[in-house]
Amino acid sequence: MKQQGISFPKTRARYGMLALVFVNVVINYLDRSNLSVAASALSKDLQLAPEQLGYVFSAFGWTYALLQIPGGLVADRFGPRVLYAFCLITWSIATLCQGFVKGFASLFSLRLATGAFEAPSYPINNRIVTSWFPDHERASAISMYVSGQFIGLAFLTPVLVTVQAYAGWKGLFIGTGMVGIVWGVIWYLFYRDPLKHSGVNEAELAYIEEGGGLFRGKKSGTSQTVWSWANLRQVFSSRTLWGVYIGQFAVNATLWFFLTWFPTYLVQYRGLDFIKSGYLASVPFLAACAGLLLSGFVSDYLVKTGTSVSVARKAPIIAGLLLSISIIGANYTNDTAMIIFFMALAFFGSGMALISWVFVSILSPKHLIGLTGGVFNFMGNLASIVVPIVIGYLAKGGNFKPALVFIGALGLVGACSYIFLVGKIERVVVREHTREKIPN
Structure with a gap:
């Protein structure tokens, strides 16, 4: 930005917006995982069998996964x-109401509602990062x-256990x-898109745009829509x-084990004290965070x-997925420290693989980022339905x-999927006659 011959360095408003998204994600997962903390006591009070608990754990995923594509469309529209x-x-209202449930049906229904209202969150996250950050900062x-x-x-699991x-x-x-x-109100008061943010200057906007940031696309509120069967195909x-x-x-399979069955595994299948399990459960989450940031x-x-983009983006994900296999090592030890070690190592690997969202920005057609993100999250979050239910049946006999x-x-x-199916990393070609191939 220049004014009267003076050059101004670019602002860093994008990091403030990223901090707001960070808190959104914390609350997002707080309301997904609070059930895992409550599960042992709740299942006793409501007399839920392991299979029923598996279905309750999966309820969030039913609506969350099924509404990912509509959520992506909504993220593109508003x-x-x-x-x-x-x-x-x-x-959050649906979460609050879970404190008043009387049985399986009401709890299952409210978990469905929680998943439904959270459905657009990650497509929105991806849209925000795509508009606020250049390509080389996006991962x-x-x-x-x-x-x-x-x-x-x-840090909050021990707090939740104490509460x-x-x-x-x-x-x-x-x-x-x-x-x-409360945080929903705070978000509304402080978040702004790049062109509407009072704290961003032209130098930062130019930096974002020249690096591939897409904040000058379709404005919310217009009549244009990305929905069509051709786009979905x-x-x-x-x-x-x-x-x-x-x-x-596969990445979400490991994640949803930790978000649902992990505390129950420690307490009911490994015999750990409830309070102690809350502190030990935090170790794999710290390991996953370290893997993700690294x-x-x-x-x-x-x-x-x-x-090359192919190597830079795929290699950490493949390595992480291979590391996640180490969770099986917990089957071969009764030592608590070693159990937590194998769990932490596996979740470290899963965390490494979670940069996979970068592929939505890199691969999707520019006019279908929200839709592609919705499909990507839909496919990934089928694990939130399948994994808790399958675990419930596999653990039915106490093993x-x-x-x-x-x-x-x-x-x-x-890991095999990334090795054998994901080829050269380039933006997907739009086959409509009105559009040409979009270079990466």
Whole structure:
């Protein structure tokens, strides 16, 4: 920016917006995982069998996954400021109401509602990062906001356990719901898009745009829509996209084990004290955060030093998925420290693979970023439905070992998907006659 011959350095407003998204992700995962903390006491009070608990754990995923494509379309249609505030407040109300459930049906229904209102959140996150950050900073930005799910859970899981110890599982749901409602208002007051932010200067806008940031696209509120069957076929017809879809399912399989069954595994299947399990459960979340941040910064560093995009983006993800197989090692020890070690190592690997959201920005057609993100998240979050239910049945007889083998096997499938299906990294070609190939 220049004024009267004076050059001004670019502002850093994008990092303030990223910080707001980070908190959104913390609250997002707080309301996904509070059930895992409450599960032991709640299942006793409501007399839920392991299979029923598996279905309750999966309820969030039913609506969350099924609404990812509509959520992506909504993210393309409406601005992040209003849409995210609406989502935060509504899913938090559903969370608060879980403190008043009387049985399986009401709890299952409210978890469905929580998933439905959270559905647009990650397509919105991706839209925000795509508009606020240039290409060469995007993996780092994604790793920083996604780390919110691990940092928040690592430090808040002991807090949630303590809250439940004093206020019961009902108080746990009421408290976490109230936090989200308040934050929804704060988000609305402080978030702005790049062209509407009073704290961003022309130098920063130019830096973002020249680096591939897409903040001058379709404005929210216009009549244009990206929905058509042709567009949907486009994002389902690419072999490369199918490779990252399958890989994301595998990444989320490990994630959803930790978000649902992990505390129950420690307490009921490994015999740990409830309070102690809350502190030990934070260790794998810290490891996942470390893996995620390491992967994001290493990937961006490789891009900046001239390494091919294919290697720089895929290598950390493949390595992470292979590491996640180590969860099976917990089946071969009764030592608590070694159990936590294998869990932490596996979640470290899963965290490394979570920079996979960068492929949505790199691969999707520019006019279909929200839709592609919705499909990507839909395919990945089918794991949130399948994994808790399958684990519930595998652990039905009191033996959790088959469940850990199941999670490890999915990690191997994900790694093979990136190795054999994901080819050269370039933006997907739009086959409509009105559009030409969009170069990467």
